[in-house]
Amino acid sequence: MNRFYSIATFLSLAGISAAQEAPIAQPLPSPAAPVADEVLGKVGDLEVKMSDVRKNLATLTPEEREAMRSQPAALNQYVRALLVQQVVLREATAQGWDQSKEVTERMALLRDGVVATTFIESMSQAPEGFPSDEEVKAAYEANREALRVPKSWYLSQIFVADPTDDIEAPPSVEANLKLTKLADLLLAENSDFGAIAREHSEESVSAERDGEIGWLAEPQIQPAVLSALPELKLGQISAPVRMQDGWHFIKVIDIRESFVPTLPQIREQLVARLRQERARAGTQAFLGKLLQDNPIAVNEMVLSKLIPADTE
Numbered sequence: 648m649n650r651f652y653s654i655a656t657f658l659s660l661a662g663i664s665a666a667q668e669a670p671i672a673q674p675l676p677s678p679a680a681p682v683a684d685e686v687l688g689k690v691g692d693l694e695v696k697m698s699d700v701r702k703n704l705a706t707l708t709p710e711e712r713e714a715m716r717s718q719p720a721a722l723n724q725y726v727r728a729l730l731v732q733q734v735v736l737r738e739a740t741a742q743g744w745d746q747s748k749e750v751t752e753r754m755a756l757l758r759d760g761v762v763a764t765t766f767i768e769s770m771s772q773a774p775e776g777f778p779s780d781e782e783v784k785a786a787y788e789a790n791r792e793a794l795r796v797p798k799s800w801y802l803s804q805i806f807v808a809d810p811t812d813d814i815e816a817p818p819s820v821e822a823n824l825k826l827t828k829l830a831d832l833l834l835a836e837n838s839d840f841g842a843i844a845r846e847h848s849e850e851s852v853s854a855e856r857d858g859e860i861g862w863l864a865e866p867q868i869q870p871a872v873l874s875a876l877p878e879l880k881l882g883q884i885s886a887p888v889r890m891q892d893g894w895h896f897i898k899v900i901d902i903r904e905s906f907v908p909t910l911p912q913i914r915e916q917l918v919a920r921l922r923q924e925r926a927r928a929g930t931q932a933f934l935g936k937l938l939q940d941n942p943i944a945v946n947e948m949v950l951s952k953l954i955p956a957d958t959e
Contacts, residue, residue, distance in 0.1 A: 688852060690730040693737070700726060709923065719867045771929030773922040783917055787910045794913055797865040800876060801901035803858035805829060805843060806850035809893040814871065818887075818894060826887050826894055833884055833896065840884065840898050849893070858898065872897055 688695045703725075704712055715722040739745060778786070787794070807829065809822035818826055825847075832843050844858025853860050865873065872895065875885045879899045887894040910917075 686852065686855075688726050688730050690734055693730065693733045695726055695729045695733070699729065703729060717866050719863075719869060767930055767933060768926070770933050771926050773925035773929070777925060778918060778921045782921065783914060784910065786917055786921055787913065791907055794917075795905060795907045796903075798905045799862050799864040799903045800868070800899055801862050802860045802872075803840060803844065803898040803900055804850070804853055804860055805833075805840070805848045805858055805896040806853070806892075807887070807894040808849045811891060814889050814891060816889075822894060829896060830887075859900070862903070 684696050684698045686694050686696055807822050807825045809819050841857030844854050848854035871888050871890050875888050885897040
């Protein structure tokens with residue numbers, strides 16, 4: 648079982664569902680793009696930073712990472728799961744559970760898996776010098792449209808919590824009072840969106856940044872927010888947008904139209920992808936040869952005894 652599914656278990660145990668997702672998910676960090684080690688989430692005095700998430704994302708398969716890149720709620724829940732895991736880990740360590748026999752036995756099993764996995768990786772690495780300049784250029788020309796970067800927006804928000812399963816529902820009495828107050832503040836002469844967000848937004852991470860969420864590509868933006876963006880010009884603020892977790896005033900700070908990056912701009916990521924594909928092919932070849940030399944045989948009769956049938 649990979650790390651993604653083990654962390655997902657923390658979500659289910661903690662009762663965290665998609666309905667509790669943050670207003671707008673942060674974009675999936677690109678391994679090739681250095682950014683400040685910003686705080687993505689907090690629980691009590693514990694926090695998860697960009698570097699923490701990057702380390703965990705590195706343990707996922709490319710398919711799992713791409714799934715979270717295209718599904719904001721999945722990445723949001725992943726960060727929440729990391730926070731839940733940190734809380735559980737602190738409690739377990741405080742009680743000495745990390746030194747228990749059960750943990751020792753499971754760690755030994757995990758060690759076997761890590762040794763085998765890293766050995767396969769070492770045997771199937773792409774050779775030095777791959778890909779060549781010609782191979783990179785050919786891959787770029789063959790995949791120009793697939794490399795296209797979607798339209799993106801740099802957004803800020805002010806969030807008012809008002810959870811519901813019915814996004815058509817009107818605001819609660821309490822939320823309505825807050826929304827009215829915020830609308831008055833935002834419409835006031837010389838109003839400061841950042842200052843208002845810091846003081847009144849109920850989503851702490853973006854509030855600490857004057858409401859700024861950052862760059863979000865079109866596929867990463869929740870549909871309710873995305874539908875409001877075409878009506879907004881730079882610097883404009885939306886009417887409150889209803890989502891399952893509450894209401895969002897959205898401000899557009901900057902816009903980037905869709906574009907195909909130049910080869911120099913995308914070269915590093917393209918080289919990494921080509922090397923990854925070569926490594927995957929190398930893994931398949933290595934395992935194929937290994938299993939050809941060491942055929943697997945499973946005793947199906949004994950296998951049936953491994954898990955006893957249910958007895959009444």
